[in-house]
Amino acid sequence: MNGATDRNSTDEKLVIGITMGDPGGIGPEIIVKALADPQVRRQARFIVFGMAEQLGYAADMIEMEPFWLRHQHEKISRDYPRNVMVADYDDYQVPTWLHSPGKVSGEASIRFCRDAIDAAMDGIIDAMVTGPISKISWKMAGVTWPGHTEMIASRCKSPRKAMMFVAGPLKMALATIHEGLFAIRHKFTIGCVFEPIDLLNTALKEYFGIEKPKIAVAGLNPHAGEDGQFGDEEKRIISPAISLARSVGIDCCGPFPADTLFIHAAAGEFDGVVAMYHDQGLIPVKLLAFNNAVNITVGIPIIRTSPAHGTAFDIAGKGLADASSMKEAINIAVQMARIKRQSAQLTAQPTEQSSKQPTRSQTTKPDADQTAD
Numbered sequence: 277m278n279g280a281t282d283r284n285s286t287d288e289k290l291v292i293g294i295t296m297g298d299p300g301g302i303g304p305e306i307i308v309k310a311l312a313d314p315q316v317r318r319q320a321r322f323i324v325f326g327m328a329e330q331l332g333y334a335a336d337m338i339e340m341e342p343f344w345l346r347h348q349h350e351k352i353s354r355d356y357p358r359n360v361m362v363a364d365y366d367d368y369q370v371p372t373w374l375h376s377p378g379k380v381s382g383e384a385s386i387r388f389c390r391d392a393i394d395a396a397m398d399g400i401i402d403a404m405v406t407g408p409i410s411k412i413s414w415k416m417a418g419v420t421w422p423g424h425t426e427m428i429a430s431r432c433k434s435p436r437k438a439m440m441f442v443a444g445p446l447k448m449a450l451a452t453i454h455e456g457l458f459a460i461r462h463k464f465t466i467g468c469v470f471e472p473i474d475l476l477n478t479a480l481k482e483y484f485g486i487e488k489p490k491i492a493v494a495g496l497n498p499h500a501g502e503d504g505q506f507g508d509e510e511k512r513i514i515s516p517a518i519s520l521a522r523s524v525g526i527d528c529c530g531p532f533p534a535d536t537l538f539i540h541a542a543a544g545e546f547d548g549v550v551a552m553y554h555d556q557g558l559i560p561v562k563l564l565a566f567n568n569a570v571n572i573t574v575g576i577p578i579i580r581t582s583p584a585h586g587t588a589f590d591i592a593g594k595g596l597a598d599a600s601s602m603k604e605a606i607n608i609a610v611q612m613a614r615i616k617r618q619s620a621q622l623t624a625q626p627t628e629q630s631s632k633q634p635t636r637s638q639t640t641k642p643d644a645d646q647t648a649d
Contacts, residue, residue, distance in 0.1 A: 289320060289321050290319070290320040290321070290402045290403070290610060290613050290614065290617070291320060291321045291322070291323060291354050291400070291401045291402055292320045292321070292322050292323075292401060292402060292403050292404070292405060292606065292609055292610060292613070293322075293323045293324075293325060293392040293395055293396065293400075293401035293403070293404040293405070294307055294311075294322060294323070294324045294325065294326075294392075294404070294405045294406075294407065294606070295324075295325045295326065295385070295388040295389050295392050295404065295405070295406045295407050296324060296325060296326025296327060296330065296331070296385070296388055296407050297385055297388070297406065297407025297408045297409050297587065298377070298381050298382075298385050298407075298408065298409050298410045298413055298587045299326075299327055299330050299368070299370040299374075299381050299384055299385070300370060300374045300375045300376060300377070300378065300381050300410075300413075300587070300589060300592060301375070301407075301408055301409075301410065301586070301587025301588060301589055301592050302408065302587060302588045302591065302592045302597035303326070303407030303408055303587070304326065304327075304330040304331050304333070304334040304407075305334040305337070305338070305592070305593075305595070305597045305599075306407070306583065306597050306598075306599040306601075306602040307324060307326070307331065307334075307407060307599075307602065308331055308334045308335050308338070308340065309338065309597070309599035309602070310599045310602040310603045310606060311324075311343070311344075311360055312340060312343065313603065316603055316606055316607070317359055317360065319606070319607070319610045320402075320610050320613075321354075321356070321359050321360075321361075322359065322360045322361070323352060323356070323361050323362075323363055323395070323400075323401060324344065324360065324361070324362045324363065325349065325363050325365070325388040325389075325391055325392045325395075326362060326363070326364075326365065326388055326407075327364060327365055327366065327368065327370065327384065328346045328362050328364040328366065329366070329372060330370070330372060331344070331362060333372040337593065337594075337595050338595050343360060344358065344360040344361060344362050345357070345358040345360070345361050345362070346361075346362045346364045347361055347362065347363060347364065348363070348364060349363040349364060349365050349391065352391070352395055352400055353400065354400055354401075363391070365384060365387060365388065368380055368383065368384040368387070370384060372593075373593065375589045375590075375592040375593050376589055377410045377412035377413040377416060377589075378413055378416065379413070379416040379417050381410065381413045382409075382410065382412075382413030382414045382415070382416050382417030382419075383417045385407075385409045385410070385413065385414070386414060386417055386419060386427075388407075389406060389409070389424065389427060389428070390427075390431065392404045392406070393427075393428055393431045393432065393578065394431075396578040396579070396580075397432065397577070397578060402579070402613040402616070402617070403578070403579035403580070403581070403609040403610070403612060403613040404578065404579065404580050404581075404609070405580075405581050405582060405602070405605045405606055405609050406424050406580060406581075406582040407582075407583070407602070408582075408583060408585060408586050408587045408588070409423070409424065409587070410586075410587050410589075411423060422453075422454035423453070423454050424573070424580070424582060425437060425439050425453055425454075425573050426453070426454070428573055428576055428578075428580055429573070429575070429576055432576045432577055432578060434575060434576040434577060436471055436475065436575040437475075437573060437574070437575040437576055438450065438471060438472040438475040438476065438573075438574050438575050439453050439571060439572075439573065440472075440475075440476060440479060440571070440572040440573070440574045441557065441558070441561045441569055441570065441571055441572070441584055442569065442570045442572065442604075442608060443560075443561040443562070443564045443565035443568075443569040443570075443584070444542070444564050444565045444568075444569075445541075445542050445543075445544055445564070446538070446541055446542050446549065446560065446561065446564055446565075447476070447480065447484070447547065447548045447549070448541075448548065448549045448550070448551055448557045448560075448561060449472040449473075449475065449476040449548065449549075449550050449551070449557075449574070450472060450550075450551055450552075450553070450554060450557050451464075451468050451469045451471075451472050451550055451551065451552045451553070452464065452468060452552065452553050452554070453554065454554065455553070455554070457553065460496075460552075460553055461509075464496070464509060464513060464552075465513065466513050466516050466517045466520065467517075469493070469513060469514050469517035469518075469550070469552070470517040470520050470521055471575075472550045473491055473493065473517065473518070473521045473526060473528055473550050474521060474524070474526065475574045475575045476489075476491060476548045476550060476574065477489050477491060477521075477526045477528075477548070478574070479572070479574045480547055480548055482615065482619070483611070483612045483615055486547050488527055489526075489527065489547040489548055490527050490528075490529075490546050490547050490548075491521075491526065491527065491528040491529075491546060491547065491548045491549070491550060492528070492529055492530050492532055492537055492540070492541060492545075492546040492548070492549050492550070493514060493517075493518055493528055493529070493530030493531050493532070493549075493550045494530065494531060494532060494533075494534040494537050494549065494550065494551050494552055494556060494557075495509075495510050495514060495530070495531035495532060495533055495534060495552070496509045496510065496513075496514065496531075496552040496553070497509060497510065498533075499533050500530075500531045500532055500533045500534075510531045514530070514531040514552075515531065518530055518531070528550075534551065534552075534556050537549060538560040541560075542560070542564060558584075561584060562584070565584075566585075567598050567600040567601060568600040568601050568603075568604045569583075569584035569585075569601060569604075570582070570583065570584055570601065570604050570605045570608050571583070571584045571605075572608065572612075579609055579612045579613055579616065580609075581605040581606075581608050581609040581612070582605055583601035583602045583604075583605050584601055585601055
């Protein structure tokens, strides 16, 4: 990969990397549909980490002329001559008619993601948007990561991470991610509840302009335990995590019964919610905004967003996929990258100004025998 230029320059256009996801899923189609929108393309320049054959097939299926330029994936750069470039991984062979999990599809989608992470870490791209992957394909390819979030955190060597979702008025983070329901109790600690509270609070401040976020925390058990009648995790784990968050200045409250909490959150009573497990948080997210919800990984040193849906093998190759969530994931990635660049520029300004300050010799008062003209 070629190195980055001055990516904090105000004049330089942002570069967003998009991974194609599983070649047999709807990833190619939703990428083509999203980037075909001139309003989306005007926001940045794009590098698609994927397979030109699959993207071309998707474009042909929806009767659209390709608008991108193909380039070998070994030579990724910020300085491509076209607004949309495809870093083509033609060393992987996946039939365009295959719409099911497979080992090669898993290997390819892992490679797309890995190379995009490295490009983001190297400053070649300003943010990455990941297309939907098949966890079955990844397992067939022999990796142990259960999903994007864990892989990205591992590759970035980030000890902290959380899955955050934006669904219309709702902004939500998860305390546990890809864990079996009965396995949660073995990993359910004060730290695993405090961490998403802390990371969500930071993300809401830094990227969504909320100066003092108000965060609600869901209970784990029915009725938030009903004072210990239906489990004591609220008393032993969740409440201490909330107290810890408050002690470091975070405005959070709870634990609240999850069956009513999301009604209040969707009405705007809270800026963010922390849910205890995957489906507790994802059911309201997808009810509120199934077609345009976005997944954000917070706590890592790079920006990563994703559509909040899967590969949809059942409709892949039929031209039926809705690209709204991919468009929104791109929009939010651009928004976050702009804010990150602006913050970097503001941080750099005092250093630049201090270097221009006059030296002591330049500010010394004239001697008594000197004249002041």
